[in-house]
Amino acid sequence: MASLQQVVEQLVSLAAGSDATAGANVTSSLASATPGPLATLSSIAKMLFSASALREWAILLMLGSLFETSRRLLSSMWSWLINSFFITAVFDDEDSSFQWIMLWLSKQPSWKTARTVEISTTNYGIYSPAVRFSSDGSDPSQNLVYIPAVSECYTLWRNYRWMRVTRVSSPSRGGWAIKDTLTLRILTRDHRILAEILEEAKEQYAEARKASVTVYVSDSSNCWRDLATRPKRPLNSIILDPGIMELVVEDARDFLGSKSWYSERGIPFRRGYLLYGAPGSGKTSLIHSIAGELGLNVYIISLSRSGLDDTGLSELISSLPEKCIALMEDIDAAFHHGVTRESTPPPSFPSSPDPQQADRPQDGPPGPSGSRVSLSGLLNALDGIGAQEGRILFATTNNHGSLDAALCRPGRMDLHIEFHLASKYQAEELFKRFYAPPLTEVMKEADQTGKADSGSVDLGCDGKELINLSESSVPPSPSTSEVFEKSDSTSASYIGISHRARAPKLSTQQCTQLAKQFAAAVPERELSMASLQGFLMTYKVRPFVAVTKVAAWVEKELSSKKKSDLI
């Protein structure tokens, strides 16, 4: 050891001191005849490889190997122990099973004794929306859930089984995002225990989301991120001409149940629907309703998203889950960056004879939005080799004529459904939906058959004012209009309806009669359902006023429409 120490000291002095000093030291200590650094180095080498030094090297090597071997032995013993007596499951936050297990964990009673927990009011602290809607209808923000805190280790007991939970967050994708991993270690050799837990977690998750539809959008790294969770919209809230909705819903339902039919015939298991026609006619609303009805989530593919190119689009489409609705809104506008729908003359995409130009968006990539998706990129992504099986594609457009034939062909868009401006039938049904008595009232009414209907109703504003049906054309009483519009010099002015104002209780018969009067004033296929809805919203607790005012409103709407058509 002394010799090694000597060598080290000399090396240090060589490196730090001047050559002369170091040389002198080496010379004196080694009693070498040759002066200078060369002699020093050779004497160091001799010392390093002398018999005593080699022995010391060997001892060091043995000690190191012994240490490393025991470390490895212990670690493999620990792994063996864990593998023999525990079942370990790892959940990654990019997989939906992560959401199931987080919800399941948030319901475990063991949290009562945990000393460090993460509290979440809306989700489990990450992306999952499952508990945003409380089942009892109370304010979801009041629902507190406990979830495992990051970098903490928890012990849980379930059916007398000991388990350990660890949640770890680490940077991913080059440090741009945070990735969560949850490890569940169960003291058992029986795999059925894990399967049971997963099944239970999956059921709880499905139950929590029963009443909602989750909408996903893609982020800049082309990964799907949950944007929002919306309550399901009942199908009967969409009013279309008879038969249209049933056709689409039944078609989609039938498709989802025909996987084997498709695979037996070697047909790609995909279906596309193109909804086109007037703006505000219910295209998007129908898609959301269908998603709720079929229990599917909606994945919005925004072709004009900044930074999206053909490769990104393919990635997005191939990473869609097996059963879902992919939604492309305003598919025509995606290829006309910066040009408003109204001012765009209907073009045809691959009109250029130059094949290189044919596949490009009309205004050349990228548009002001930054998107670089080309038509051929879209076509390939829709039914190329990586396209996801089982997905339902819904595309909407207001400009059907502008779409390329290749995009519209069966296999890509199998069913084309046209949406029109509101018919009288739709106007009547919309009115009924606004003011129809609740189902309980309807049932009471049915019970009381035989009793004459009084024909008078409570106007609802103060609970006292009664008018006869025959007086429905009477202008609103001062108290009613006060609720709607108030403006005088002494108080603040407002337009709108107070939410405290109660809607009048109409009988089914009254509602039907008013709806007919309303529909009579609405011209066939001139106004959109969205605009009719907007009008009724203004009178949402005053059906009689709505009926009296509708004719004037229609006239105003038509004249402003005419003016904008002329511009």
Ligand SMILES: Nc1ncnc2c1ncn2[C@@H]1O[C@H](COP(=O)(O)OP(=O)(O)OP(=O)(O)O)[C@@H](O)[C@H]1O
């Ligand atoms: N047929 C309909 N039945 C019930 N409500 C409707 C209908 N059409 C439109 N609405 C109402 O009008 C609003 C706009 O509808 P929606 O967004 O579905 O129209 P759209 O056809 O997708 O319009 P755009 O083409 O401009 O995107 C929604 O609030 C919806 O409730």
